[in-house]
Amino acid sequence: MTAPGQRSRTPERVFYALALLAVVLPLLTLAGLLYGVLQNGAERLSWDFLTSYPSRKPLLAGILPGLVGSFLLMVLTALIALPLGVGAAIHLEEYGKRSRWSRFIELNIANLAGVPSIVYGLLGLGLFVRTLHLGRSLLAGACTLSLLVLPMVVMVSREALRTVPHHLREASYALGATRWATVRQIVLPMAYPGILTGAILALSRAIGETAPLVVVGALTYITFVPDGLDAPFTALPIQIFNWVSRPQRGFVINAAAAIVVLLLTMLVLNGAAIYLRNRLQRKSS
Amino acid sequence: MLSTALNSTPPPDPSPVKVSVESVRAWFGTLEVLHGITMPVADRSVTAIIGPSGCGKSTLIRSLNRMHELSEGARIEGRVALDGIDIYGKDVDPVLLRRRIGMVFQKPNPFPSMSVRDNVLSGLRLTGSLRATRAEEVVEQALRDAALWDEVKDRLNAPGIGLSGGQQQRLCIARSLAVSPEVLLMDEPCSALDPIATSRIEDLIHTLKESYTIAIVTHNMQQAARVSDYTAFLLSGDLVEFSETNRLFTSPRDSRTEDYITGKFG
Numbered sequence: 001m002t003a004p005g006q007r008s009r010t011p012e013r014v015f016y017a018l019a020l021l022a023v024v025l026p027l028l029t030l031a032g033l034l035y036g037v038l039q040n041g042a043e044r045l046s047w048d049f050l051t052s053y054p055s056r057k058p059l060l061a062g063i064l065p066g067l068v069g070s071f072l073l074m075v076l077t078a079l080i081a082l083p084l085g086v087g088a089a090i091h092l093e094e095y096g097k098r099s100r101w102s103r104f105i106e107l108n109i110a111n112l113a114g115v116p117s118i119v120y121g122l123l124g125l126g127l128f129v130r131t132l133h134l135g136r137s138l139l140a141g142a143c144t145l146s147l148l149v150l151p152m153v154v155m156v157s158r159e160a161l162r163t164v165p166h167h168l169r170e171a172s173y174a175l176g177a178t179r180w181a182t183v184r185q186i187v188l189p190m191a192y193p194g195i196l197t198g199a200i201l202a203l204s205r206a207i208g209e210t211a212p213l214v215v216v217g218a219l220t221y222i223t224f225v226p227d228g229l230d231a232p233f234t235a236l237p238i239q240i241f242n243w244v245s246r247p248q249r250g251f252v253i254n255a256a257a258a259i260v261v262l263l264l265t266m267l268v269l270n271g272a273a274i275y276l277r278n279r280l281q282r283k284s285s
Numbered sequence: 286m287l288s289t290a291l292n293s294t295p296p297p298d299p300s301p302v303k304v305s306v307e308s309v310r311a312w313f314g315t316l317e318v319l320h321g322i323t324m325p326v327a328d329r330s331v332t333a334i335i336g337p338s339g340c341g342k343s344t345l346i347r348s349l350n351r352m353h354e355l356s357e358g359a360r361i362e363g364r365v366a367l368d369g370i371d372i373y374g375k376d377v378d379p380v381l382l383r384r385r386i387g388m389v390f391q392k393p394n395p396f397p398s399m400s401v402r403d404n405v406l407s408g409l410r411l412t413g414s415l416r417a418t419r420a421e422e423v424v425e426q427a428l429r430d431a432a433l434w435d436e437v438k439d440r441l442n443a444p445g446i447g448l449s450g451g452q453q454q455r456l457c458i459a460r461s462l463a464v465s466p467e468v469l470l471m472d473e474p475c476s477a478l479d480p481i482a483t484s485r486i487e488d489l490i491h492t493l494k495e496s497y498t499i500a501i502v503t504h505n506m507q508q509a510a511r512v513s514d515y516t517a518f519l520l521s522g523d524l525v526e527f528s529e530t531n532r533l534f535t536s537p538r539d540s541r542t543e544d545y546i547t548g549k550f551g
Contacts, residue, residue, distance in 0.1 A: 171394045176384030177411035185411055189398055
C-alpha cells in the first residue's frame with residue numbers, strides 16, 4: 001500500500017535503471033575497444049613509431065606522414081570551414097528574414113549534414129581535384145573535409161546564436177548600434193562557447209574521416225611529409241585502413257598503435273576545446 | 286532679419302514640442318495595432334502613455350525610435366517628427382536616430398557579459414565613439430545622473446547582472462544616458478520592480494526631465510499621475526484622450542477615460 005499523497009515509486013526506479021543502462025552500455029563498449037587496441041598496440045607505441053615513415057617491414061614502419069597529414073588537414077579545414085560556417089550562420093540568423101527561402105535553405109543544410117561522407121568525397125574529386133585542378137593535394141583534401149563539416153558548423157553556430165536573448169539585441173539597437181556592431185560586440189561573445197564546442201565536434205569528425213580522403217586520392221604509402229598545399233598527403237585514418245587490410249600480423253599491431261594515437265589526439269583536442277569553452281564562459285558570466 | 290533666421294535658440298513657448306506624432310498607423314503583419322495616432326511629446330517634460338494591455342502603447346513608443354520596424358512583419362505609416370524633421374524620412378538613418386532617442390525596456394537588460402562600467406560604456410563602444418581618456422568621466426557622470434553612483438562606485442568592475450533589479454534598471458538608464466540622447470523612451474520601466482525600487486526610478490524621472498524629453502509607457506495609472514506632465518490614454522489602438530495629466534485624471538472629457546481611470550475596466 002502506498003501512503004496517501006505518495007505515488008508508487010516503481011516507474012521512477014525503472015526509468016532510473018534504463019537511464020543508467022543507457023550510460024553504462026556505451027561506456028563498456030568504449031572501454032572494451034580501448035582495452036583491445038591498447039593490448040594489441042601498446043608494444044609498438046614509441047617515439048620511433050611517431051617519427052618514422054611507413055615501411056614494408058612492420059617493425060620499422062611509423063606514422064609520421066599520417067600524423068602530420070592529419071594535423072595539417074585539420075588546421076586547413078578549420079581555417080576554411082569555420083569562417084565560412086560561422087559567417088553563413090550569422091547571415092542566416094542575424095541578417096536573414098524569416099522567409100520561405102530561408103526555411104528552404106535551413107532544410108537543405110540539415111539534409112546536407114546527413115549526406116554520406118563518400119558523396120562529399122566524390123564531390124571533392126569532381127570539383128577540387130579535377131575541375132579546379134588542385135590535384136590529389138593537401139588543399140583538395142582539406143576543401144573536401146571542409147564541405148563535409150560545413151553543414152554541421154552552420155547548424156551548431158546558428159543554435160549558439162539563437163541562445164543569445166533577443167532583448168539584448170534590442171538593447172543594443174536602441175543604443176544606436178548597427179547590426180554588425182551588435183553581432184560583433186554583443187551576440188558573438190555570448191555565442192562563442194557554443195560555436196567553439198560545435199567547431200571542435202565538427203573538426204573531430206573531420207580528423208576521423210577516411211572515405212572522402214580515399215576518394216579524393218590521399219596516398220596510402222608516402223615516405224615524406226607534405227611540404228606545401230599542393231603536396232600529396234596521407235592521414236592517420238588512411239594509414240590505419242591500409243595497415244588493417246594487410247595480412248601480416250605486424251601491421252595489425254601497427255594499426256592498433258595508430259588507433260591509440262588517433263584517439264589520444266582527439267582526446268587532447270576535445271579537452272583543449274572544453275578548457276577553452278569553460279574559460280570563455282567564466283569570462284562572460 | 287538674417288540674424289533671427291540663424292538664431293538657434295528655442296522659441297519662448299513654455300513647452301515646445303520635441304516629438305510630434307502625426308496620424309501614425311502601425312501593423313504586425315495584417316493586424317493593425319495603431320489606427321492613426323496624433324499627439325505631441327513636449328520638450329523637457331514627461332509624457333505618459335497609459336491604457337490596458339494590448340492597446341498598442343508599447344508599439345506607439347517603439348515607433349518613436351524606429352524600433353517597431355525591427356519586428357518581423359512590422360509596418361508603419363504616418364509621420365513622427367523630431368525637432369520638425371520626419372524620422373521616417375528617406376534620408377534618416379535609423380541607427381543614427383536611435384543615438385538621439387534612448388530607450389529603457391520593461392525588463393532590466395544589462396549586457397550579461399559586461400561589468401557595471403562596461404555596461405555604461407557599451408553604447409559608446411557599440412557606436413565607435415568612445416574616447417578612452419574620457420571613459421572614467423563618462424561612467425561617473427552617467428551613473429550619477431541615473432542616481433546609481435553611490436551604490437556602485439566601489440564595484441564598477443563587478444558584473445552588471447549582479448546588481449538588484451532596481452539597480453539594474455538604473456544601470457540601463459545610465460547606459461542610455463551615456464550616449465547623450467535628447468529623448469528618453471521608457472517602456473514600462475518599473476513593471477518588474479518592487480515598490481521601493483519603483484519609487485527610486487520615479488524620483489529619477491523627475492530629475493531627468495530637467496535635461497531630457499521623456500515618454501513613458503505604464504500600465505500603472507498612479508505612476509502616470511505621479512511622474513507625468515501630459516498623459517495619453519490609448520484604447521484598442523486609438524488615442525482616446527490626450528491632455529495635461531492633472532486634467533486627464535481629475536476631469537476626463539471622454540467617458541471611456543473616466544471608466545478606465547476609475548477602475549471600471551482594464
